[in-house]
Amino acid sequence: MSDVRFPDDDMPAGAVVDGEAVTRAVDDAFDFVVVGSGAAGASAAYVLAEAGFSVGIVEEGPWLKTRDITEDVHTAFSKYTRESGMQVLRGRSFVPMIQGRCVGGSTLINSAIAWRIPEDVVDDWGARFGLGDSINMRELDPHFDALERDLSVRPVADDALGENNAMFLAMANKRGISASRMRRYDRGCKGSGMCLSACPTAAKQGMSVTYVPWALARHGARIFTSARVERVEIRGHRAVAVVAKSASGHPIVLRARRGVFVAASTVQTPNLLRRSGVRSPALGKHFQAHPGLAVGGMFKRSIEMSFGATQGAESIHYRKSERFKLETISFPPDIAAARIPGAGPELVERLARLGHVASWAAQIRARAEGTVGEGWSGADRVKYTLGEDDIRATRKAVALLARMMFDAGAQEVWPGIFGVPSVLRSVDQVKLVDEGPLDPRAYAFIATHLFGAARMGVDPRTSVVDADFRVHGVDDLWVVDSSVFPTNLGVNPQHSIMAMSRLAAARVAERAKGLRAA
Amino acid sequence: MLLPRLFSFELAWAEAAYVAIYPDPPRNPLSRGIRAMKPARFYDELIAGVPTEQALGLRVSLWIVALAPLFVLRRLCTIAALSEAERVTVLERLLASSVYAVRQLTLGFKAMGALRYAQDHALRAEMTTPRLAPAPEDSGPVLKEPEGAVHLRVLDRAKLMASSSGQTRAANEVGPDHAAAEGASDV
Ligand SMILES: Cc1cc2nc3c(=O)[nH]c(=O)nc-3n(C[C@H](O)[C@H](O)[C@H](O)COP(=O)(O)OP(=O)(O)OC[C@H]3O[C@@H](n4cnc5c(N)ncnc54)[C@H](O)[C@@H]3O)c2cc1C
Numbered sequence: 001m002s003d004v005r006f007p008d009d010d011m012p013a014g015a016v017v018d019g020e021a022v023t024r025a026v027d028d029a030f031d032f033v034v035v036g037s038g039a040a041g042a043s044a045a046y047v048l049a050e051a052g053f054s055v056g057i058v059e060e061g062p063w064l065k066t067r068d069i070t071e072d073v074h075t076a077f078s079k080y081t082r083e084s085g086m087q088v089l090r091g092r093s094f095v096p097m098i099q100g101r102c103v104g105g106s107t108l109i110n111s112a113i114a115w116r117i118p119e120d121v122v123d124d125w126g127a128r129f130g131l132g133d134s135i136n137m138r139e140l141d142p143h144f145d146a147l148e149r150d151l152s153v154r155p156v157a158d159d160a161l162g163e164n165n166a167m168f169l170a171m172a173n174k175r176g177i178s179a180s181r182m183r184r185y186d187r188g189c190k191g192s193g194m195c196l197s198a199c200p201t202a203a204k205q206g207m208s209v210t211y212v213p214w215a216l217a218r219h220g221a222r223i224f225t226s227a228r229v230e231r232v233e234i235r236g237h238r239a240v241a242v243v244a245k246s247a248s249g250h251p252i253v254l255r256a257r258r259g260v261f262v263a264a265s266t267v268q269t270p271n272l273l274r275r276s277g278v279r280s281p282a283l284g285k286h287f288q289a290h291p292g293l294a295v296g297g298m299f300k301r302s303i304e305m306s307f308g309a310t311q312g313a314e315s316i317h318y319r320k321s322e323r324f325k326l327e328t329i330s331f332p333p334d335i336a337a338a339r340i341p342g343a344g345p346e347l348v349e350r351l352a353r354l355g356h357v358a359s360w361a362a363q364i365r366a367r368a369e370g371t372v373g374e375g376w377s378g379a380d381r382v383k384y385t386l387g388e389d390d391i392r393a394t395r396k397a398v399a400l401l402a403r404m405m406f407d408a409g410a411q412e413v414w415p416g417i418f419g420v421p422s423v424l425r426s427v428d429q430v431k432l433v434d435e436g437p438l439d440p441r442a443y444a445f446i447a448t449h450l451f452g453a454a455r456m457g458v459d460p461r462t463s464v465v466d467a468d469f470r471v472h473g474v475d476d477l478w479v480v481d482s483s484v485f486p487t488n489l490g491v492n493p494q495h496s497i498m499a500m501s502r503l504a505a506a507r508v509a510e511r512a513k514g515l516r517a518a
Numbered sequence: 519m520l521l522p523r524l525f526s527f528e529l530a531w532a533e534a535a536y537v538a539i540y541p542d543p544p545r546n547p548l549s550r551g552i553r554a555m556k557p558a559r560f561y562d563e564l565i566a567g568v569p570t571e572q573a574l575g576l577r578v579s580l581w582i583v584a585l586a587p588l589f590v591l592r593r594l595c596t597i598a599a600l601s602e603a604e605r606v607t608v609l610e611r612l613l614a615s616s617v618y619a620v621r622q623l624t625l626g627f628k629a630m631g632a633l634r635y636a637q638d639h640a641l642r643a644e645m646t647t648p649r650l651a652p653a654p655e656d657s658g659p660v661l662k663e664p665e666g667a668v669h670l671r672v673l674d675r676a677k678l679m680a681s682s683s684g685q686t687r688a689a690n691e692v693g694p695d696h697a698a699a700e701g702a703s704d705v
């Protein structure tokens with residue numbers, strides 16, 4: 001075991017400054033400073049560093065190295081997610097919202113599903129937000145190509161498919177629903193079903209084992225971990241530095257000769273901009289989500305959800321018509337136990353048969369919009385309530401999944417809707433789901449795909465950044481995460497976030513190179 | 519974190535509730551319940567480690583669970599004073615409460631216990647290994663498959679790591695895969 005080296009094992013001396021170990025104030029200078037090391041930040045940092053610029057990355061969370069990964073969810077979530085995985089969207093209901101807070105950001109604990117932005121979404125951005133000349137498939141495609149090459153995007157292999165995924169494909173096929181294996185960032189997935197508590201073999205090509213170490217090892221970038229950026233210093237309409245605080249309590253000032261890229265995510269970016277003095281009427285508005293919820297089913301035969309790619313099969317058959325996407329998701333026991341109905345003997349009886357449980361999910365392309373702000377303690381606050389038409393879409397998706405489970409021979413199905421029996425025992429009972437309540441509090445959503453709140457657009461009154469990702473009215477300050485997305489994609493966002501971020505960084509690098517040459 | 523650690527009576531409530539949710543054999547077909555894993559201590563540490571607002575939520579959850587016999591059973595006692603079967607009844611009623619905050623907070627309490635219960639590697643393996651057992655509605659003992667009949671696929675970390683030697687490439691090497699992204703199209 002000790003001779004196995006992972007990509008995050010060996011970093012050049014001085015490339016990583018651990019904010020927990022910093023003992024005095026730090027003052028440093030780079031061409032570019034990147035805030036956040038998740039999907040957006042790591043992609044931008046890599047492009048800038050590869051183009052020959054000096055790059056400093058600042059990341060609020062620590063670096064979980066592959067060899068330290070454990071299988072339990074609690075360890076991963078308590079140390080490497082924001083607010084120990086207990087953040088919520090607040091509205092009529094409380095929806096858990098999960099975000100990574102570590103090197104790699106949410107890519108450490110995500111399922112590695114790669115989806116190019118759907119063309120109709122890009123067209124809509126062009127038509128409604130005037131972005132067509134700048135954001136279009138012609139501009140984005142080369143970046144998708146590069147990402148897929150670098151991060152080994154491929155469909156789930158036969159030997160990592162597993163029954164939970166295979167059964168979904170078979171049942172979708174039976175109903176004439178188009179479905180396919182997920183395409184994922186995968187360099188040799190072993191099907192451990194552990195993506196949500198981080199990949200123990202570095203097969204999942206998350207940012208902490210790819211672009212971050214590559215930017216450091218190949219192109220001389222530096223990363224400051226466990227260092228929270230408090231503000232971007234803007235002097236005379238120009239971003240000139242990033243002011244952070246290390247976990248050990250010392251100030252870290254990184255001067256940016258050419259500019260600052262903010263990639264702190266949809267929720268943290270708007271608040272960081274606000275703390276930095278950006279005053280845009282659109283800041284914090286138009287937050288959107290792509291919330292998901294799972295349906296479980298118990299089978300007589302073995303499913304062994306613990307084997308197979310965590311999320312290995314999907315269908316976008318209803319993305320446009322009904323606004324939902326269907327997916328498989330294998331829950332580890334720690335999460336499954338909370339979703340399984342009951343308490344006491346009934347609960348543990350089912351837990352003991354987890355090897356016979358399948359779990360599938362729906363992601364709703366919700367229309368609802370919310371706001372991002374700060375609460376009394378300075379904590380991030382997202383206000384958001386799903387609308388009635390979003391719940392109608394949810395109900396349809398859950399009912400369809402329940403029917404597919406019964407098609408597959410489920411003995412019981414757990415729809416997870418308050419007001420509908422927690423255990424359905426026959427397909428006839430699924431009509432109770434069709435007629436389920438329209439109250440968002442009846443549904444157990446979880447939000448991991450987040451958009452908006454620093455929207456892109458041409459009009460500074462209704463958007464925060466322009467079509468080149470630059471904050472309106474501030475030079476050398478770019479936002480490159482999904483807070484700039486004008487709308488919900490209806491598909492998993494990481495790939496589009498990275499392509500957009502690469503596009504922004506490549507444009508800025510090009511211009512900066514031109515200036516350097518001149 | 520501004521809140522004080524759990525008092526001994528709160529620890530007793532948490533213990534009583536968790537032992538009812540994840541009971542010991544013979545009320546549990548798994549080889550052990552949560553009791554041996556000191557769930558109350560875990561809950562206390564959890565509260566100490568999360569931001570104040572979340573800590574408050576966890577504490578309120580515990581108090582709701584603890585005082586539930588008053589409003590569920592109309593009995594002047596806490597959860598710790600009930601028999602295990604009564605505790606389960608109370609908890610199930612809370613989980614199905616028509617008051618959103620009550621059922622959500624109770625679900626949160628149950629979920630925190632799950633984090634502790636499933637931390638144990640051997641128990642995870644027991645849960646995820648398929649059994650030749652009857653469905654939950656059938657009664658009778660849970661039968662393990664005969665030796666060798668079950669293909670155990672629980673995480674064997676050493677094996678996974680050993681078989682991941684493809685990952686031993688240096689950090690600055692990029693793999694050769696060129697997967698074209700076509701994406702399934704809508705129908
Ligand atoms: C459980 C889960 C599963 C998912 N599965 C998929 C999937 O399979 N496919 C997919 O496409 N998407 C998936 N997603 C969503 C996807 O991971 C995110 O959309 C994506 O990672 C967002 O990229 P980002 O760079 O904006 O934010 P993140 O990846 O979250 O990174 C932001 C980083 O910025 C840091 N940061 C924030 N504020 C500061 C500050 N003030 N100072 C310094 N650093 C700061 C954070 O700590 C964090 O590390 C999943 C998400 C989750 C949580």
Ligand code: SF4
Nearest residue numbers: 189190192193195199
């Ligand atoms: S399912 Fe595959 S990619 Fe996910 S953690 Fe396991 S080995 Fe890694």
